[in-house]
Amino acid sequence: MGRKLDPTRKEKRGPGRKARKQRGAEVELARFLPPGRVGANRRFASRSRAAKRRLGAGSGPAGRRPLGGGGGREPTGQTARGRPGFSDGNSKWLAPAKAKKTQPKGNHVELSSDGEVEEGSWEMEEEEDGSSEEMVDDYGASSSEEEELLPIEKAALKQKSDRERLSEDDSEEEEEEEEAEEASEQKMGQKGEEGLDLQLNLDIDEQFKLPTKPLCEFLAVDDSLTVFPPAEPPDLHVIHQRIQGNMEVLQDFVVKREEGRSRQEYLALLRRDMAAYYSYSDFLLTKLMDIFPLPELINFLEANEVPRPVTIRTNTLKTRRRDLAQALINRGVNLDPLGKWSKTGLVIYDSTVPIGATPEYLAGHYMLQGASSLLPVMALAPQENERILDMCCAPGGKTSYIAQLMKNTGMILANDSSAERLRSVVGNLHRLGVTNAVVSNCDGRQFPKVLGGFDRVLLDAPCSGTGVISKDPAVKTNKDEKDILRCAHLQKELILSAIDSVNAASETGGYIVYCTCSIMVEENEWVVDYALKKRNVRLVATGLDFGKEGFTRFKDRHFHPSLKSTRRFYPHTHNMDGFFIAKLKKFSNAIPQAQKDEEPAAEAAAPSTVPNTVMEPPPKKKKLEGSKADKEQKLPQPALKKKRSLQAQRRPLKA
Amino acid sequence: QLLVDRPDGTYCFRLHRDRVYYLSEKLLKLAASVPRESLVAPGTCFGKFTKSQKFRLSVTALDFLAPYAKYKVWVKPGSEQSFLYGNHVLKSGLGRITENTAQYQGVVVYSMADIPLGFGVAAKSTQECRKVDPLAIVVFHQADVGEYVRNEDTLT
Numbered sequence: 001m002g003r004k005l006d007p008t009r010k011e012k013r014g015p016g017r018k019a020r021k022q023r024g025a026e027v028e029l030a031r032f033l034p035p036g037r038v039g040a041n042r043r044f045a046s047r048s049r050a051a052k053r054r055l056g057a058g059s060g061p062a063g064r065r066p067l068g069g070g071g072g073r074e075p076t077g078q079t080a081r082g083r084p085g086f087s088d089g090n091s092k093w094l095a096p097a098k099a100k101k102t103q104p105k106g107n108h109v110e111l112s113s114d115g116e117v118e119e120g121s122w123e124m125e126e127e128e129d130g131s132s133e134e135m136v137d138d139y140g141a142s143s144s145e146e147e148e149l150l151p152i153e154k155a156a157l158k159q160k161s162d163r164e165r166l167s168e169d170d171s172e173e174e175e176e177e178e179e180a181e182e183a184s185e186q187k188m189g190q191k192g193e194e195g196l197d198l199q200l201n202l203d204i205d206e207q208f209k210l211p212t213k214p215l216c217e218f219l220a221v222d223d224s225l226t227v228f229p230p231a232e233p234p235d236l237h238v239i240h241q242r243i244q245g246n247m248e249v250l251q252d253f254v255v256k257r258e259e260g261r262s263r264q265e266y267l268a269l270l271r272r273d274m275a276a277y278y279s280y281s282d283f284l285l286t287k288l289m290d291i292f293p294l295p296e297l298i299n300f301l302e303a304n305e306v307p308r309p310v311t312i313r314t315n316t317l318k319t320r321r322r323d324l325a326q327a328l329i330n331r332g333v334n335l336d337p338l339g340k341w342s343k344t345g346l347v348i349y350d351s352t353v354p355i356g357a358t359p360e361y362l363a364g365h366y367m368l369q370g371a372s373s374l375l376p377v378m379a380l381a382p383q384e385n386e387r388i389l390d391m392c393c394a395p396g397g398k399t400s401y402i403a404q405l406m407k408n409t410g411m412i413l414a415n416d417s418s419a420e421r422l423r424s425v426v427g428n429l430h431r432l433g434v435t436n437a438v439v440s441n442c443d444g445r446q447f448p449k450v451l452g453g454f455d456r457v458l459l460d461a462p463c464s465g466t467g468v469i470s471k472d473p474a475v476k477t478n479k480d481e482k483d484i485l486r487c488a489h490l491q492k493e494l495i496l497s498a499i500d501s502v503n504a505a506s507e508t509g510g511y512i513v514y515c516t517c518s519i520m521v522e523e524n525e526w527v528v529d530y531a532l533k534k535r536n537v538r539l540v541a542t543g544l545d546f547g548k549e550g551f552t553r554f555k556d557r558h559f560h561p562s563l564k565s566t567r568r569f570y571p572h573t574h575n576m577d578g579f580f581i582a583k584l585k586k587f588s589n590a591i592p593q594a595q596k597d598e599e600p601a602a603e604a605a606a607p608s609t610v611p612n613t614v615m616e617p618p619p620k621k622k623k624l625e626g627s628k629a630d631k632e633q634k635l636p637q638p639a640l641k642k643k644r645s646l647q648a649q650r651r652p653l654k655a
Numbered sequence: 656q657l658l659v660d661r662p663d664g665t666y667c668f669r670l671h672r673d674r675v676y677y678l679s680e681k682l683l684k685l686a687a688s689v690p691r692e693s694l695v696a697p698g699t700c701f702g703k704f705t706k707s708q709k710f711r712l713s714v715t716a717l718d719f720l721a722p723y724a725k726y727k728v729w730v731k732p733g734s735e736q737s738f739l740y741g742n743h744v745l746k747s748g749l750g751r752i753t754e755n756t757a758q759y760q761g762v763v764v765y766s767m768a769d770i771p772l773g774f775g776v777a778a779k780s781t782q783e784c785r786k787v788d789p790l791a792i793v794v795f796h797q798a799d800v801g802e803y804v805r806n807e808d809t810l811t
Binding site: 327359360362363364387411413419422425429430431433435436437438439440441450451 | 677678679681682685686688695696697698699700715718735736739766768770771772800801
């Protein structure tokens, strides 16, 4: 706090160099000195109290004085009460003239002295505590105690509480160590750490030190051990501080590292702490640490704790965004347009009525939808009079957006493999007035077999959901390696089916949009890379000008360089659910031959297994090889697959 | 009839598992290729045949029928919520009603802002509506848009 010139409270200036200089400080401090037992608002109360005091009220008793940078100017608790006449250590340089002047003001002297005392050292406190009998002693009053807690004060208290907390720390390490037997050993190691932890909490500038070696070994090992119930609940505050300290070290590792400790140890400790603080499984945290650099990781984890804002999409089949916004505002909803990139989105800040039940909602004027779900449809850019397939459509938000962009022309096949979720699709489509949709309940992998020849396909693949942790915190702990790989496998099959269902020769289309609400590289870039290798597709720009580009290499895998055109969205950077979008264009209906050895296998598969693909080579396309006769597809439009495609598809299915 | 011959192509009604759907012929062709077990909803569902083969109109047909409605009932803002919960409309909630509505005539219920809310059956003819006391039911509730939220499952 800077000095504030308060003209109404000018002090008389007496002779003496110090008087002139130090007076101001005294005066200011005097303002903040607590009077008698007046509680309430500390800072302002202290000022008023100081004012009262000056008017002759009782002076505040001695109290602890915070010291240190900036502490002197701040409102403080009681000063250590010096005896009148400044018999404390400050008397050496305190001008006695002050005493004379301020005597008539009553206790101001004491206040000044107190003020001076504040700038003394800590040790004064102890000494002055004892001498506070003369004054009204509100030392015990809560307000004054709280006033005391200024920075240095707090640090001092912290020191004490650290000593207490060390035992907490120890137990915390213990419980994270989980082995009861090792508790005793740990305790010994922990005693050694006391000094380290103390330092950690006290001196922010000091180096972050890892716990001592024995403990650290336990730390490193504990991933595989089972967790025993903790002796004491972990102190989140301490963990948080440790995380921050650890991050600082890791940022500037060369400088701040402790001798003899490897980066791995720091990382392991950080992982454990974050897992405890944010409740993630260790597996997921390891994956996240690979994807994000450390400071971003903290932002990501924090963003996942907070829900994303509610967004709605105007149904342009029935209303306009302006009219809808007006109607909703009349009902008492606080909203805003979503952003420049969307003409139909609105974000809801708060509302007096339930958004999911207004008459406008029931009339189908809008749909509750996440902002990130608007993006894949914008990337897909469906045109009127096209045939579109939405392979995993539930609950129907994207499907209805496609329909509204097509203005109910053309045809949409909305498919989902889950019958219960299809109910919501039907409900939503009916409510929003979508007429060009047929809803079906097939497994997505059957697709080109059931019906092919679409102009565009949208595949919102079922995924691990790591991008929507803020909606479903259970994902933090219940996903592991197997889940991710299983999802990835399914997604690979689905994307191949999707690609095969598109007619590359369509004049307006030939596009596939693959999207997931996950941020895992295994489910995103890997799957797209797989598709690039297996089919005649290439990546094209999504048409979304914001969002982070996808990875072209990740750890030890290198992906096709065109993966730069895919887009990733994160909760902490874009304030929408984590998402990944890739837009592929099929440039040929032919299925590339895989490897030589697979050909004979493919040919050996009997034609009888082939259901209904037609081998009509459109004039522009290259024929791969001699086709076998197939049954004609039901639809007039030529199917796109050669037999091999089915067999190629069979392969992943069998796999 | 008006619904069948529309300017943008012929539409038709199709029966699928006791429900009547309304879809264009192009859509029909597509829907035909989907295996019947997997087909959930071709086009828009208009209504269903009950077990005793009575036809029950469903709210999902609202958008199509509303423009053709000959008899309309407007409901005051205060009781539109009540109608959306499935209650009948009382005289006190009645805003306007088209002239010459016969008794037991099917009507389309609108809100004051001309948003269609659902279907109903006039409990009293227009003349009688004027005479009757404020708490009498004037429109029987048949279907309303609140069902999208209430009965999502049964809409299939």
